[in-house]
Amino acid sequence: MCVAQPMEVVEISADGKTGRARYMGSEFEIRMSLVAAVPGDYVLVHAGCAISEIKKSEAEEIEMILKLLEETANEP
Amino acid sequence: MNREALVGRINKFAGKVKIMEVCGTHTAAVDGFGLRALLPEGVSLVSGPGCPACVTTAEDIDRLVKLSENAQVWTFGDMVGIPGSVSSLAEARARGAEIKIMYSPFELAERAAQNPKKNFLLAAVGFETTVPVYASLLDTLVEKKISNVKIYTSLKTMPEAINAAAEKNAADAFICPGHVCAVTGYGFLERLCKKHKMPFVAAGFEDYHILAAICEIIRQIESNNFCVKNFYPSVVSKNGNETAQKAVDKYFCKTDAVWRGIGVIKNSGYALRKKFFEYNANLVYGKTSAEEKFFAGCRCAEVLMGGIRPNECGLFGGACRPECPKGACMASGEGACSIYYKGTVN
Numbered sequence: 062m063c064v065a066q067p068m069e070v071v072e073i074s075a076d077g078k079t080g081r082a083r084y085m086g087s088e089f090e091i092r093m094s095l096v097a098a099v100p101g102d103y104v105l106v107h108a109g110c111a112i113s114e115i116k117k118s119e120a121e122e123i124e125m126i127l128k129l130l131e132e133t134a135n136e137p
Numbered sequence: 138m139n140r141e142a143l144v145g146r147i148n149k150f151a152g153k154v155k156i157m158e159v160c161g162t163h164t165a166a167v168d169g170f171g172l173r174a175l176l177p178e179g180v181s182l183v184s185g186p187g188c189p190a191c192v193t194t195a196e197d198i199d200r201l202v203k204l205s206e207n208a209q210v211w212t213f214g215d216m217v218g219i220p221g222s223v224s225s226l227a228e229a230r231a232r233g234a235e236i237k238i239m240y241s242p243f244e245l246a247e248r249a250a251q252n253p254k255k256n257f258l259l260a261a262v263g264f265e266t267t268v269p270v271y272a273s274l275l276d277t278l279v280e281k282k283i284s285n286v287k288i289y290t291s292l293k294t295m296p297e298a299i300n301a302a303a304e305k306n307a308a309d310a311f312i313c314p315g316h317v318c319a320v321t322g323y324g325f326l327e328r329l330c331k332k333h334k335m336p337f338v339a340a341g342f343e344d345y346h347i348l349a350a351i352c353e354i355i356r357q358i359e360s361n362n363f364c365v366k367n368f369y370p371s372v373v374s375k376n377g378n379e380t381a382q383k384a385v386d387k388y389f390c391k392t393d394a395v396w397r398g399i400g401v402i403k404n405s406g407y408a409l410r411k412k413f414f415e416y417n418a419n420l421v422y423g424k425t426s427a428e429e430k431f432f433a434g435c436r437c438a439e440v441l442m443g444g445i446r447p448n449e450c451g452l453f454g455g456a457c458r459p460e461c462p463k464g465a466c467m468a469s470g471e472g473a474c475s476i477y478y479k480g481t482v483n
């Protein structure tokens with residue numbers, strides 16, 4: 062039930078409460094009131110509602126995780 | 138270090154560790170990526186209480202079935218097969234009750250506004266990931282003065298459930314639910330780590346997230362030095378989504394909750410605040426009972442706390458299958474039994 066998809070914000074309504082976001086080529090109307098995103102940003106969408114902004118790309122995230130692992134490995 | 142290197146590092150581990158992947162979505166990802174087969178014998182993954190439908194009590198289902206006599210009930214698809222003490226919502230629908238499966242609760246607000254003389258009921262089930270969505274729906278109901286929707290809450294929160302699992306020694310380490318942490322932040326894991334002195338890693342749902350989390354847990358076990366790591370940094374921060382937290386706090390307050398198969402966990406649920414009583418469908422009932430009856434032989438209670446793997450239950454794959462579930466963990470698509478069964482069959 063906690064499944065969520067990353068979507069790209071395409072459009073935001075004037076009051077900022079709703080918007081449209083793209084996922085795998087399709088666009089969906091989503092609730093935007095819980096995030097401060099603008100068109101072009103990526104958000105995590107759960108049950109039709111953006112619940113979090115996505116701050117990094119997958120490549121950046123992998124790099125960050127590996128750095129975390131390296132840091133732990135080098136700890137005394 | 139790539140995925141192969143992560144698997145190689147994990148397979149150098151010579152010890153034994155039992156890791157709980159708390160979230161049902163993690164169990165589905167572990168199975169979907171075939172990760173279990175990549176792990177050495179000493180590393181075992183067990184499922185936890187992180188499937189909201191699986192921990193919804195039979196009494197809650199009974200009440201929803203009763204409420205469906207006078208209202209159209211809207212719920213997520215995972216909920217309809219969960220057995221009540223008499224019937225599931227799917228069986229009630231077969232008898233004529235109006236049970237609607239929703240993708241999003243906002244569809245319900247639209248439908249209720251278009252049909253002001255009809256009664257609607259939202260079966261509000263979920264963890265911290267979903268509660269802000271219900272809060273956002275309430276914003277719409279209040280703002281648009283939609284008064285023909287009532288909400289039956291069976292909402293639960295993760296920190297107390299993970300704490301309960303740690304207290305019962307259900308696992309040596311925890312892979313913690315990334316989408317819950319996206320809302321709450323990972324700060325609560327630091328409190329749990331300090332108390333239980335074991336690894337807690339917040340993780341996303343891709344194979345590399347989970348493998349990296351296992352790798353990190355192994356390193357901590359080997360060094361006997363435990364800490365919290367956030368391996369889902371693209372969406373999880375220490376403080377989480379504070380706007381979502383404020384929205385939740387506006388409408389809901391913490392309460393004790395009964396978890397199917399586990400019993401009462403103090404302060405592990407959300408109820409609607411008194412101020413919003415007009416939406417509250419729970420008010421006609423007392424507190425849910427901690428006494429539960431299961432189908433004879435059903436071992437969901439042990440599955441939910443990592444006590445056994447689903448295929449160790451005598452009913453698994455025989456009397457209990459997704460098309461005729463005897464327990465909640467087989468009825469929900471994110472239940473451990475259902476996921477194991479699909480993995481076995483496929």
